[in-house]
Amino acid sequence: MKAIVVTDQAAGLAGMTLTERPEPTAAINDVVVQIHASGFVPTEMDWPSTWTDRAGHDKAPSIPGHEVAGVVSALGYGTTGLSIGQRVFGLADWHRDGTLAEYVAVEARNLAPLPGDVDFTVAASLPISGLTAWQGLFQHGRLQAGQAVLAHGAAGAVGTMVTQLAREAGAYVIGTGRAADREKALDFGADEFVDLENDALDAVGRVDLVFDVIGGEIQKRSAALIKPGGTLVSIVGPVEAHPADGLAVDFVVEADRAELVEIVQRVRDGRLRTNIDTIAPLDEAVSALNPTVRRKGKTIISIRP
Numbered sequence: 001m002k003a004i005v006v007t008d009q010a011a012g013l014a015g016m017t018l019t020e021r022p023e024p025t026a027a028i029n030d031v032v033v034q035i036h037a038s039g040f041v042p043t044e045m046d047w048p049s050t051w052t053d054r055a056g057h058d059k060a061p062s063i064p065g066h067e068v069a070g071v072v073s074a075l076g077y078g079t080t081g082l083s084i085g086q087r088v089f090g091l092a093d094w095h096r097d098g099t100l101a102e103y104v105a106v107e108a109r110n111l112a113p114l115p116g117d118v119d120f121t122v123a124a125s126l127p128i129s130g131l132t133a134w135q136g137l138f139q140h141g142r143l144q145a146g147q148a149v150l151a152h153g154a155a156g157a158v159g160t161m162v163t164q165l166a167r168e169a170g171a172y173v174i175g176t177g178r179a180a181d182r183e184k185a186l187d188f189g190a191d192e193f194v195d196l197e198n199d200a201l202d203a204v205g206r207v208d209l210v211f212d213v214i215g216g217e218i219q220k221r222s223a224a225l226i227k228p229g230g231t232l233v234s235i236v237g238p239v240e241a242h243p244a245d246g247l248a249v250d251f252v253v254e255a256d257r258a259e260l261v262e263i264v265q266r267v268r269d270g271r272l273r274t275n276i277d278t279i280a281p282l283d284e285a286v287s288a289l290n291p292t293v294r295r296k297g298k299t300i301i302s303i304r305p
């Protein structure tokens with residue numbers, strides 16, 4: 001099959017090539033998905049799981065990409081719940097070969113059925129950003145209606161999902177980002193916007209939940225804004241600053257079929273909009289994913305247009 005591979009961590013995305021790889025086989029409880037569209041997070045090149053298997057052994061050449069939308073083409077031994085020919089979408093295992101390829105093997109439980117009226121490209125943009133927002137807000141952040149959320153990077157892939165889901169849940173959302181992000185963040189539903197390079201972050205007042213996608217100094221300044229009993233949720237590694245009288249959580253998104261079903265239902269009925277910047281075919285994936293081109297929103301690779 002055709003696949004994008006990376007072989008050299010130091011070269012990062014610049015070391016990506018389109019090549020031939022063996023098709024994956026389905027292990028126990030797996031399905032093989034014939035991929036129609038694949039989503040990708042540029043920071044994957046820095047994740048240890050891109051370079052090692054679960055035992056810590058080097059797994060290069062590695063196929064990146066972990067968001068998948070496609071059709072089940074094979075079932076592993078003992079697999080139930082999905083059938084051959086079924087449309088699915090979801091999150092591929094971090095430590096196995098990923099989704100910038102024509103086929104991927106995934107544990108069936110990490111996928112959800114994809115309704116026929118949702119495009120594969122739309123579905124491939126949802127698993128990481130949608131599930132991360134959902135889990136950060138509702139599981140780790142315990143968000144309640146009427147609370148105030150500081151949503152950093154509110155024009156980005158995760159931030160636009162955080163903003164929309166928090167608003168739907170009845171929260172007041174203060175989005176942040178760069179000056180050029182203001183219009184987009186407000187368009188996705190932020191109640192107000194803070195330009196982190198020019199506005200005073202402290203002026204937003206106290207919030208119940210900080211959803212941090214940036215880290216560093218911005219996280220430290222944000223922790224000080226959290227009300228007693230509030231929560232700092234970080235998706236960029238171990239928390240660097242704890243709120244004085246609240247919780248701090250960092251987490252990595254997990255696959256969850258029931259949450260994927262909730263997310264795709266919101267896309268179908270218009271409560272959630274996707275944030276896709278570019279859709280490119282597999283043959284052009286290497287240049288489409290080039291890190292020197294700044295994207296606002298996700299790059300989706302259309303494997304079977």
Ligand SMILES: NC(=O)c1ccc[n+]([C@@H]2O[C@H](COP(=O)([O-])OP(=O)(O)OC[C@H]3O[C@@H](n4cnc5c(N)ncnc54)[C@H](OP(=O)(O)O)[C@@H]3O)[C@@H](O)[C@H]2O)c1
Pocket residue numbers: 041043044128129132152153154155156157158159176177178181196197213214234235236237251252253295297298
């Ligand atoms: N833990 C997890 O499970 C998990 C899941 C998903 C993502 N992540 C991580 O979360 C981060 C965000 O992911 P994403 O896909 O949402 O990325 P993204 O689409 O690039 O969004 C990030 C947004 O934040 C903005 N931003 C970053 N630094 C900023 C700064 N110093 N001042 C103002 N704005 C700033 C970016 O603007 P510019 O583009 O202009 O910099 C962009 O609009 C990445 O590091 C990713 O690896 C973690």
